[in-house]
Amino acid sequence: MSNSKGQILSNKLEIPKSDELKHPMEGYLREERFPHIWCSTCGIGTVLTGFITGLQKSGLDREKVAVVSGIGCSGRAAGYLRLDSFHSTHGRAIPFATGLALGNPELKVVVISGDGDIAAIGGNHFIHAARRNMNLTVICINNFNYAMTGGQAGPTTPEEANASTAPFGCYEYPFNLPFLAESSGAIYVARWTSLHIRRVSNSISEALLKPGFSFIEVIAPCPTLYARRNRLGSGLDLMKFYHDSAIIDHNADTRDIDIGYQDRITIGKFVDKDKPTFLENKDNFLKKKLGDKFIQYTGQNWE
Amino acid sequence: MKADPIGVATGSHYIDGDHACAEGAIAAGCRFLAGYPITPSTEVAERVAERFPFVGGQFIQMEDELASMAAVSGAVWGGAKSMTVTSGPGFSLMMENLGLATMMEVPCVLVNVQRGGPSTGLPTLTGQADMMQARWGSHGDYELISICPNSPQECFDLTIEAFNLSEKWRVPVMFMMDECVGHMIEKVVIPEADKIEITPREFYKGDKEKYRPFRFDGKGIAPMVKAGDGYFIHITGLTHDERGYPVINEQAQDKNVRHLVDKILKNEDKIRIIEEDQIDGADVVVVSYGITSRVALKAVELARKKGIKVGIMRLITVWPFPESRIRELAPKVKAFVVPEINLGQICLEVERCAQGKAKTTLVSHAGGWVHDPADILKAIEEGVK
Numbered sequence: 001m002s003n004s005k006g007q008i009l010s011n012k013l014e015i016p017k018s019d020e021l022k023h024p025m026e027g028y029l030r031e032e033r034f035p036h037i038w039c040s041t042c043g044i045g046t047v048l049t050g051f052i053t054g055l056q057k058s059g060l061d062r063e064k065v066a067v068v069s070g071i072g073c074s075g076r077a078a079g080y081l082r083l084d085s086f087h088s089t090h091g092r093a094i095p096f097a098t099g100l101a102l103g104n105p106e107l108k109v110v111v112i113s114g115d116g117d118i119a120a121i122g123g124n125h126f127i128h129a130a131r132r133n134m135n136l137t138v139i140c141i142n143n144f145n146y147a148m149t150g151g152q153a154g155p156t157t158p159e160e161a162n163a164s165t166a167p168f169g170c171y172e173y174p175f176n177l178p179f180l181a182e183s184s185g186a187i188y189v190a191r192w193t194s195l196h197i198r199r200v201s202n203s204i205s206e207a208l209l210k211p212g213f214s215f216i217e218v219i220a221p222c223p224t225l226y227a228r229r230n231r232l233g234s235g236l237d238l239m240k241f242y243h244d245s246a247i248i249d250h251n252a253d254t255r256d257i258d259i260g261y262q263d264r265i266t267i268g269k270f271v272d273k274d275k276p277t278f279l280e281n282k283d284n285f286l287k288k289k290l291g292d293k294f295i296q297y298t299g300q301n302w303e
Numbered sequence: 304m305k306a307d308p309i310g311v312a313t314g315s316h317y318i319d320g321d322h323a324c325a326e327g328a329i330a331a332g333c334r335f336l337a338g339y340p341i342t343p344s345t346e347v348a349e350r351v352a353e354r355f356p357f358v359g360g361q362f363i364q365m366e367d368e369l370a371s372m373a374a375v376s377g378a379v380w381g382g383a384k385s386m387t388v389t390s391g392p393g394f395s396l397m398m399e400n401l402g403l404a405t406m407m408e409v410p411c412v413l414v415n416v417q418r419g420g421p422s423t424g425l426p427t428l429t430g431q432a433d434m435m436q437a438r439w440g441s442h443g444d445y446e447l448i449s450i451c452p453n454s455p456q457e458c459f460d461l462t463i464e465a466f467n468l469s470e471k472w473r474v475p476v477m478f479m480m481d482e483c484v485g486h487m488i489e490k491v492v493i494p495e496a497d498k499i500e501i502t503p504r505e506f507y508k509g510d511k512e513k514y515r516p517f518r519f520d521g522k523g524i525a526p527m528v529k530a531g532d533g534y535f536i537h538i539t540g541l542t543h544d545e546r547g548y549p550v551i552n553e554q555a556q557d558k559n560v561r562h563l564v565d566k567i568l569k570n571e572d573k574i575r576i577i578e579e580d581q582i583d584g585a586d587v588v589v590v591s592y593g594i595t596s597r598v599a600l601k602a603v604e605l606a607r608k609k610g611i612k613v614g615i616m617r618l619i620t621v622w623p624f625p626e627s628r629i630r631e632l633a634p635k636v637k638a639f640v641v642p643e644i645n646l647g648q649i650c651l652e653v654e655r656c657a658q659g660k661a662k663t664t665l666v667s668h669a670g671g672w673v674h675d676p677a678d679i680l681k682a683i684e685e686g687v688k
Contacts, residue, residue, distance in 0.1 A: 063533040085538075086530075086537075088377075089540055095365060099335070099373065099374030102363060102374070106531050107381065300335075
């Protein structure tokens with residue numbers, strides 16, 4: 001890293017040692033891994049902040065919360081959190097998280113990943129985890145493109161939007177993720193933008209406390225690729241856009257909340273219901289069928 | 304430690320190799336299986352699905368093999384002893400997350416009941432053509448352990464061994480059955496639980512600040528912890544340091560990858576399980592594995608009747624390859640004969656290690672059925688010349 005005069009600046013972020021200067025998220029971040037890889041005014045860090053605040057608000061024992069990410073810019077989220085955190089393969093965060101949640105049923109497992117990871121390469125895992133009502137909270141940071149690899153079109157790129165593999169504009173229909181989640185069986189579905197940070201953290205807190213498959217989509221700016229290629233300005237300009245274009249409608253029918261190019265974004269909490277989880281169903285069902293002979297898995301016995 | 308009696312179906316059984324493998328896994332303490340149906344391996348998952356509710360196991364049928372293998376790694380970090388089971392096309396799909404398991408040093412067992420390939424190939428008929436895939440199937444440099452049983456009894460015994468080796472070396476172990484062994488029904492004797500030795504996972508219990516999930520100094524394998532124990536581990540498929548943190552440069556790559564390779568290759572003599580018979584003074588040594596090793600016995604018997612000095616080397620662990628043993632034998636014999644149900648995979652390793660000091664003859668078979676012992680006999684006879 002160097003400044004405009006060519007002087008070399010330190011790569012290390014100096015963290016104030018004073019006891020009075022305590023960051024509210026101290027201890028939740030792996031500060032030794034900073035600087036992080038995200039661009040200036042990227043929305044992912046904001047969502048990470050929202051997650052930490054939401055986790056703090058939930059009152060959950062952080063030792064019993066694990067985070068799994070896939071691959072991509074958002075996939076790096078797990079690596080900066082001081083929790084049990086796993087950085088899996090592209091698209092496989094949800095099945096990895098499924099194994100983790102079943103291997104240690106005491107855990108609340110959270111998946112934080114991007115739109116390409118969750119809805120394209122991991123799309124099949126997403127719908128099946130929702131169908132099973134696996135006890136997972138999935139936070140999908142949607143920046144409308146594959147940013148890590150240079151701004152290619154993805155499953156959520158709006159029609160008309162430009163991307164490096166859609167150089168004349170995108171002509172595919174994008175996914176409407178809340179609709180996909182709801183129709184696959186998710187018990188909690190919300191969409192926010194990274195501008196609505198309090199709502200993001202409240203929503204995450206609610207979702208964390210709900211057993212079952214909860215899904216939160218957060219629309220976030222990608223200033224370096226999506227915004228630049230489409231001449232939408234900086235991350236700040238996109239925040240202004242979110243401010244003007246996001247409409248909160250908790251009662252919206254998820255079928256009607258597609259996102260068009262630079263069009264209105266319907267946000268809110270669309271689904272909040274209760275349904276037994278995969279493990280609750282499994283254990284209750286087998287208990288009923290097999291009676292006392294059924295032995296519930298509560299973690300591996302290593303004794 | 305000894306096996307937990309709850310999972311050990313002590314007694315004499317008349318079952319096939321797939322079922323014996325399932326019993327071996329349960330006896331070994333496996334309590335998590337994620338899988339996807341595929342012929343001819345499905346019976347392993349079916350038996351586990353039926354048995355797990357009574358032993359406190361967690362079975363899940365995933366949406367595909369990509370998910371199955373990913374879930375296995377997740378479950379292991381959740382503290383479970385885990386496996387998956389598949390065949391041919393499913394094995395191909397598992398390669399991605401086998402790489403992840405290798406990088407994360409996840410102890411687990413991947414059962415592949417081999418069938419004829421490529422692609423859909425011969426779903427119901429036998430093959431041994433995934434042997435190179437077991438070693439090289441995922442991208443990048445790494446080494447794993449592969450075990451080839453040749454009977455239902457061994458499907459039971461060696462599945463336990465597979466779990467033990469996986470825990471000891473923190474590595475995925477490929478349990479390379481084939482359709483013949485998987486569907487062959489024979490007597491399988493399951494001993495008392497206290498006669499079954501289990502290698503427990505080594506868990507770290509020390510100072511949380513000092514814990515390192517990996518160890519790259521060549522002096523051992525790092526103990527594990529499980530998610531939920533408060534160690535706040537970070538585990539990634541990226542090249543990483545001993546803390547598990549990503550480091551993207553050539554020095555870190557060298558340390559990390561060499562460790563994955565060295566922990567297996569430098570301990571080949573400790574991992575190796577091979578059977579030998581009448582090797583001393585032999586002119587020809589038949590090197591075989593899996594079902595083919597049983598067919599080869601007939602050919603060896605016929606050759607010995609003809610007065611030919613034939614030795615047998617049976618590879619139970621095929622990977623890591625017993626390189627030093629082949630090198631040692633090569634100057635002493637005229638030929639190695641390698642029958643296998645593929646068009647030449649392990650024979651290439653034998654040939655490489657023999658370094659031209661002995662002839663290496665492949666007896667190939669494209670799959671679908673086992674060899675005719677006459678073909679192996681012919682190669683033995685030519686080998687003595």
